[in-house]
Amino acid sequence: MPQPTARLMDGTALARRTISAAADRAAEITRRTGTAPCLATVLVGEDPASVTYVRMKRNRCEQVGIRSLHVALPTTASTAELVDTIGALSADPAVHGILLQHPVGPHIDERAAFEAIAPEKDVDGVTMHSFAAMGFGLPGFVSCTPGGILRLLDAYGVELAGRHAVVVGRSPILGKPTGLLLLGRDATVTYCHSRTADLPAHLARADVLVAAVGRPRLILGEHLKPGAVVVDAGYNPGNVGDVDFDSAAARASLITPVPGGVGPMTIAVLLEQTVHAAGRQLGVPATA
Numbered sequence: 329m330p331q332p333t334a335r336l337m338d339g340t341a342l343a344r345r346t347i348s349a350a351a352d353r354a355a356e357i358t359r360r361t362g363t364a365p366c367l368a369t370v371l372v373g374e375d376p377a378s379v380t381y382v383r384m385k386r387n388r389c390e391q392v393g394i395r396s397l398h399v400a401l402p403t404t405a406s407t408a409e410l411v412d413t414i415g416a417l418s419a420d421p422a423v424h425g426i427l428l429q430h431p432v433g434p435h436i437d438e439r440a441a442f443e444a445i446a447p448e449k450d451v452d453g454v455t456m457h458s459f460a461a462m463g464f465g466l467p468g469f470v471s472c473t474p475g476g477i478l479r480l481l482d483a484y485g486v487e488l489a490g491r492h493a494v495v496v497g498r499s500p501i502l503g504k505p506t507g508l509l510l511l512g513r514d515a516t517v518t519y520c521h522s523r524t525a526d527l528p529a530h531l532a533r534a535d536v537l538v539a540a541v542g543r544p545r546l547i548l549g550e551h552l553k554p555g556a557v558v559v560d561a562g563y564n565p566g567n568v569g570d571v572d573f574d575s576a577a578a579r580a581s582l583i584t585p586v587p588g589g590v591g592p593m594t595i596a597v598l599l600e601q602t603v604h605a606a607g608r609q610l611g612v613p614a615t616a
């Protein structure tokens with residue numbers, strides 16, 4: 329029996345457009361102030377996936393005219409050292425945005441480290457200040473992956489108001505803020521997580537499903553409501569998502585691929601927020 333095939337939500341193409349606009353804005357800021365926007369990236373330890381992600385972000389920065397300043401700390405760094413490092417970047421007028429790559433290792437108080445990021449430099453949307461703004465629906469920096477997810481849904485005309493969105497995962501920088509943003513757009517939001525009883529019963533009721541749990545191919549086509557919109561925000565080793573793409577694509581109406589879906593949009597939002605932060609700190613108001 330031939331199955332309808334979902335349309336792809338192409339994160340690579342949307343990211344290219346978003347990044348090109350950010351590059352124009354970065355050039356304008358540099359031209360008017362003589363100072364290029366600057367993102368500081370902070371990495372603790374040498375986890376190979378984290379090293380790769382940070383390198384990707386820095387390469388992308390350089391391509392669009394954002395300077396990047398990298399701070400690598402050893403795995404043995406203490407919370408106090410990390411907080412001091414981030415505090416110094418927060419106070420440095422040459423730095424406009426700060427990204428602390430997650431995870432930082434179990435011996436570090438990650439929340440304390442994130443909170444050392446000055447709110448006006450929190451271009452990764454990880455501080456309590458940014459989280460509260462997301463919750464209240466106020467302007468501010470959004471968590472990059474959740475922000476990228478909303479941009480994808482908007483670009484493909486996905487209606488959110490009144491629809492049932494199911495978020496699988498509740499991590500502080502991914503699942504939880506994604507639910508807040510969806511709620512802010514008047515979706516009816518259900519969070520599922522490791523303690524959820526009968527996950528399939530919730531999945532079957534999702535008009536919009538966001539998988540953000542980090543369990544390879546947890547979600548199968550048979551779990552989906554026919555015609556569901558499926559966003560795979562899972563990042564697992566080897567570029568494998570949380571959704572079993574082939575079976576899900578046979579049942580969904582729209583779906584993000586991995587790679588080429590949410591990942592590129594995460595970086596696009598980071599760059600966009602970095603140039604926005606730089607524009608404000610350097611006193612170059614947005615023209616458009």
Ligand SMILES: Nc1nc(=O)c2c([nH]1)NC[C@@H]1CN(c3ccc(C(=O)N[C@@H](CCC(=O)O)C(=O)O)cc3)C=[N+]21
Pocket residue numbers: 381427428429430431452454472473501563567586587588589590591592593594595
């Ligand atoms: N503070 C913090 N903020 C983050 O935003 C953050 C983080 N920590 N820790 C790790 C995760 C992971 N992450 C990704 C970003 C882009 C791709 C991405 O662009 N992936 C490409 C594939 C890349 C390839 O080809 O290897 C894609 O999906 O098409 C993936 C994963 C951001 N994260």
